[in-house]
Amino acid sequence: MQTNATYTSLVAIGDSFTEGMSDLLPDGSYRGWADLLAARMAARTPGFRYANLAVRGKLISQIVDEQVDVAAAMAPDVITLVGGLNDTLRPKVDMGRVRGLLEEAVERLAPACEQLVLMRSPGRNGPVFERFRPRVEELFTHIDDLAKRHGALVVDLYGAPSLGDPRMWDFDRLHLTGEGHRRVAEAVWQTLGYDPEDTDWRTPMPPTAPPGWISRRTTDVRFAKQHLLPWIGRRLTGRSSGDGLPAKRPELRPYEGPLA
Template identity: 80%
Template sequence: MQTNPTYSSLVAVGDSFTEGMSDLLPDGSYRGWADLLAARMAARAPGFRYANLAVRGKLIGQIVDEQVPVAAAMRADVVTLVGGLNDALRPKCDMGRVRDLLTEAVERLAPSCERLVLMRSPGRQGPVLERFRPRMEQLFACVDELAARHGALVVDLYGAPSLADPRLWDVDRLHLTPEGHRRVAEAVWQTLGHAAEDPEWHTPVPATPPPGWGARRIADVRFARHHLLPWIGRRLTGRSSGDGRAPKRPELLPYEGPLL
């Protein structure tokens, strides 16, 4: 692969992970790893253009129907695709259908761009996700197979010890903190062939004393009340956190923002 390449455009496709939750900005919007990556790429390429089509809560079928055709038509230099994990985390999931839809997405996007980037999503330590790990690993095996077949790049976030650390996850236990998003942006940056700005992004963060029993129980109660129960309610009623929500950057336009 070319070292320190210059790309003129980026389109990000996916769900809440790519939208940027929970990297919250002062105005209430979300930034996230894709915005951080776009800022770095824009610093290298005058006139750099960026679109982020990702919307929280989207399943892989919705990504294929709503985002993939739009992204393919943009003919960007780089397209990132992360999807399928929302499906895998549902109580009932047809992983065969997920694989078929992810395959369709890759087959449509790969010919439309110079570089397609796929990811093995990060996995937080803890008992809640343990029951879903077999499905996650099936999904990531599919990602690896598709990348090999279509010449796509794979960013292995699942295998990074730092991103398994609960301290890099927000209180909802589903989305990364700003530091987590920064590390993901660094991982994608390096995978694209750029010189490392943080060679140790994947290494564990320094150890700190674990919270006491009381603090853990308070955190568990807050998590259940503010995040787990609403999530279950949406699942039972067939609703999504992204219903009616438009992408934050629906058009491939010149990047306007801080060159972080």
């Protein structure tokens, strides 16, 4: 890792995590860790350029088909790739195929940029994530291996105690809050070799009294109606929350803020 790094361009690819859900801006759009990271890098480097090709709900096959070649053609200094987690959360998944597609993506992206960045994604502590943990850890082992073979950096969000805290996650229990995205941006910033702005991003939030039984059950029922049942419905019908949605920043251009 270089120190006092200077990069002039960034392209981020992936799914909802990189799109920025649920870090909501006043106009209803999403910001997220990649936008926050780009803002920091742009403040340091005049003329800094940024593209974000991520679209919510994308599987690794869709990321490879729709985003990888586009990102490689842009030839930026830095490419971030986060994908495969949506696949591991499906009822049935061919992990061999997921590993193969991820390797294909890395093989095409690594030569196209100065620095490829991969991630061990964070997971919200709870029974749902526990069910899929073996698949997730298999994916992360493969990511570590790919990084070693292709000279990529790995940001270990999975190993950060702070990001497993349910308070870092939105009501839908699938996406980080604004504070969670801020900590991810800090993690990537440091991994790229920039001087830390927050040395405690891994530190858990102070403990608070847990909500009462009635409050927890009310929240569970609301969550099931608004998020869980629609999510199950999309899985059963083969639909995705990102169907028909364009990339949030499809062109590599100067970064002028989240609303530019």
